[in-house]
Amino acid sequence: MPANAAPPQSSSPAPASLLHTVVADDFLAVNRTIMAQLASRIPLVETIGQYIIESGGKRLRPLLVLLAARSLDYAGDRHITLATLVEFMHTSTLLHDDVVDESHLRRGKATANDAWGNAPSVLVGDFLYSRSFQMMVEVGSMRIMDVLSRATCTIAEGEVQQLTNVGNPDTDETAYFETILGKTAMLFEAASHSGAILADASPEQETALQHYGRYLGLAFQLIDDLLDYEGDAEAMGKNVGDDLAEGKPTLPLIQAMAAGSAEQRGLIRQAIRKGGLDHLDEVLAIVHDTGALDYTRARAEEMADKALAQLDALPESPFRDSMAQLARTAVDRQT
Numbered sequence: 001m002p003a004n005a006a007p008p009q010s011s012s013p014a015p016a017s018l019l020h021t022v023v024a025d026d027f028l029a030v031n032r033t034i035m036a037q038l039a040s041r042i043p044l045v046e047t048i049g050q051y052i053i054e055s056g057g058k059r060l061r062p063l064l065v066l067l068a069a070r071s072l073d074y075a076g077d078r079h080i081t082l083a084t085l086v087e088f089m090h091t092s093t094l095l096h097d098d099v100v101d102e103s104h105l106r107r108g109k110a111t112a113n114d115a116w117g118n119a120p121s122v123l124v125g126d127f128l129y130s131r132s133f134q135m136m137v138e139v140g141s142m143r144i145m146d147v148l149s150r151a152t153c154t155i156a157e158g159e160v161q162q163l164t165n166v167g168n169p170d171t172d173e174t175a176y177f178e179t180i181l182g183k184t185a186m187l188f189e190a191a192s193h194s195g196a197i198l199a200d201a202s203p204e205q206e207t208a209l210q211h212y213g214r215y216l217g218l219a220f221q222l223i224d225d226l227l228d229y230e231g232d233a234e235a236m237g238k239n240v241g242d243d244l245a246e247g248k249p250t251l252p253l254i255q256a257m258a259a260g261s262a263e264q265r266g267l268i269r270q271a272i273r274k275g276g277l278d279h280l281d282e283v284l285a286i287v288h289d290t291g292a293l294d295y296t297r298a299r300a301e302e303m304a305d306k307a308l309a310q311l312d313a314l315p316e317s318p319f320r321d322s323m324a325q326l327a328r329t330a331v332d333r334q335t
Contacts, residue, residue, distance in 0.1 A: 099121050185221065256292035
């Protein structure tokens with residue numbers, strides 16, 4: 001698409017779910033701040049930024065900031081800036097990931113790189129990262145800046161680790177969990193952790209909210225990887241088998257190799273090395289027959305239970321209830 005072209009038809013942000021209800025006013029403020037912070041003297045920056053921001057994501061990471069801060073009776077307004085910058089960090093990784101993965105579809109829409117090309121997508125991702133660090137300064141907490149800057153490095157390492165695992169059928173479960181902790185769970189963790197710091201949490205509460213985000217993020221990614229082999233393509237807004245096509249050895253494949261026969265193991269190893277979808281039907285049958293999907297779901301439920309246990313450190317409140325529901329929703333979802 002030419003640089004000055006209008007974006008493809010874009011949807012408005014998804015309506016707030018029941019999980020968002022207890023922070024509905026805060027969420028409206030976050031949405032307003034997102035649009036204000038997208039302002040740029042370069043029209044293409046705003047065009048691509050708005051396109052991906054408005055693409056219907058769940059906005060779970062900013063939600064975590066709001067819920068964590070409010071669960072500890074935070075009464076200021078810096079949580080709005082903090083939630084916004086966390087969403088910008090997430091959005092920038094989406095732009096970069098889609099370029100790296102050569103993706104063409106996200107949430108049922110063309111990816112930004114498919115619509116405008118790789119270079120504009122990468123550069124707008126850089127802009128959003130840079131804007132997020134500007135907002136960190138506005139939040140005015142060195143501890144929060146430390147948490148988020150460390151998270152940024154860990155996320156980048158996780159993405160590189162995932163890239164090095166592509167096409168490698170010898171990737172084991174330990175390496176897999178290290179990867180998803182970095183590339184996905186770390187930003188969940190940083191969101192809830194930074195919200196706790198902003199609200200002057202006690203050491204026990206701060207650690208609990210940090211770990212809550214970590215385990216929630218792990219559960220979320222495990223279900224994402226499971227849905228790649230049993231999800232509904234239309235509901236997910238992506239194609240079933242995308243991970244296999246890219247040669248990614250996710251837990252369903254790792255467990256299928258561990259539990260399957262030598263013949264089944266050999267076929268999956270070949271599929272991971274080669275990438276593509278030539279063996280999709282056979283691989284789908286194997287991950288079902290070996291119980292690999294049940295195993296993956298059980299690990300996700302284990303992570304969700306660990307997240308729920310962390311909430312014992314918080315006072316009773318509708319915000320804590322929403323965080324508990326979020327942990328349950330993470331493993332029950334179909335998209």
